[in-house]
Amino acid sequence: MAKIKHTFVCQSCGVTSAKWVGRCNSCGDWNTFVEEVVSSKDTKNNASISSIGHVEARPFRLSEISIKESDRLDTNNGELNRVLGGGFVPGGITLLGGEPGIGKSTLVLQVALSLNDKKVLYVSGEESLQQLKLRALRINKENENCVFLSETSMEKILFHVEKEKPDLLIIDSIQTVVTEHLETAAGSVGQIRECANLILKTVKPLQTPTLLIGHINKEGSLAGPKILEHIVDTVLQFEGDRNHLFRILRSSKNRFGSTSELGIFEMEQTGLREVINPSELLLSNHDMQLSGTSISCVQDGMRSFMIEVQALVSSAAYGTPQRSSTGFDIRRLNMLLAVLEKRAGFRLMAKDVFLNIAGGIKIQDPAMDLGVITSILSSNFDLAIDTRCCFAGEVGLTGEIRPVNRIEQRIIEADKLGFRRIYLAVSNPSKLKNIKAQIEVCNVRRIDQLVKALFAG
Ligand code: TYD
Ligand code: MG
Helix, strand or coil: CCCCCEEEECCCCCCCCCCCCCECCCCCCCCCEEEECCCCCHHHHHHHHCCCCCCCCCCHHHHHHHHHHHHCCCCCCCCHHHCCCCCCCCCCEEEEEECCCCCCHHHHHHHHCCCCCEEEEEEEECCCCCHHHHHHHCCCCCCCCCEEECCEHHHHHHHHHHHHHHCEEEEECCCCEEEECCCCCCHHHHHHHHHHEEEEEEEECCCCCCCEEEEECCCCCCCCCCHHHHHHCCCEEECCCCCCEEEEEEEECCCCCCCEEEEEEEEEECEEEEEECHHHCCCCHHHHHHCEEEEEEEECCEEEEEEEEEEEECCCCCCCCCCEEECCHHHHHHHHHHHHHHHHHHCCCCCCEEEEEHHHHCCCCCHHHHHHHHHHHHHCCCEEEECCCEEEECCCCCCCEEECCCHHHHHHHHCCCCCCEECCCCCHHHCCCCCCCCCCEECEEEEEHHHHHHHHC
């Protein structure tokens, strides 16, 4: 076996150095040196996936390659299946990222414990076996075929993987595992990359679906090198506001499915619950007619749902009015206020404006604009909006209401939930002909037309 050596390599220009240096002598970049493994004879590091293990490396015709959908490992979790594109793929590596405390470990433990007849190896480098047991008791599920290992050494973990040959391997988290080949600390770029490569080389020939948990850094990106995202097949992000109950699971990369799918969960005392119909939950306390609230019909990925937009407009106590927003881009709010002021003649200059999107969900859909200005106007006039109306439209700088995408889906969703009227931009009537819905579609061209329709009389 080749002797393993390690060296430091500049990630910008590729120059090597025996010791770590802060600034690269060759390209002049700072903090680019990362410890890497080099072994003179061993060229496995550069080997392609097909030559890893015993897979025969020869060219194949597409017709010679067979795929069976049934090969996918069903996770027994509808929302996770939806985001993965139908379950885990044999040999596929999935990276699940998210902020601390968002519920990553809870989600994977729940999946591990619900795969009853499948063998699962759950490796935790973060928690002891007792802590895992406590969490399992909370989730209240049991799977006799699920085994737990509290270990951080990559070599020992892979030894157990080869021995146990599980149907699913879970590693919580990639930042806590270390390989003996490198001297740098756990969680460093070199360690993460090397460990991920070792996992890849072990699980591809065994065809073991693998789920890695990754921490997220201050900037919100998956901590560790971008290269980790290149190595894995699927990257999932678990998002949400820790103070709210909702959690959203998205995929930012998926070699085996769509990235526009979205899974919604609710954190409960006994773990994460799948939210199959988010609108009903988000609108649960919307029975009373109060001024300052309206319902937006938003689209995220392939799913459309209703969301409550609340606004409060009050006279500013001090010279500079306050503008505050939760769950909606503050710059967009300022823009909408400027449009209301300039194009529709509302004097909001001396008013404080507070905006809140119920449920703590952050949605970046321009169709929210119409709901936002409706809520602001409703609070400004102190006139309630009919709770059976909903809104979807983008507002342009000239005060025009612009059409949004997937209008048919939005109409169908609103109709399904019993809304009586949906306000939209002037839409293409031929597209809507095929929709069998009872809901009344009201087209509005400009803000003043909306004001007339909602508040006149
Ligand atoms: P955890 O899965 O440990 O988060 P992560 O692995 O992403 O850091 O769970 C985080 C939070 O979830 C924790 O603050 C407690 C809460 N929680 C519940 O509300 N209900 C439960 O059943 C469990 C297991 C956790
Ligand atoms: Mg955790």
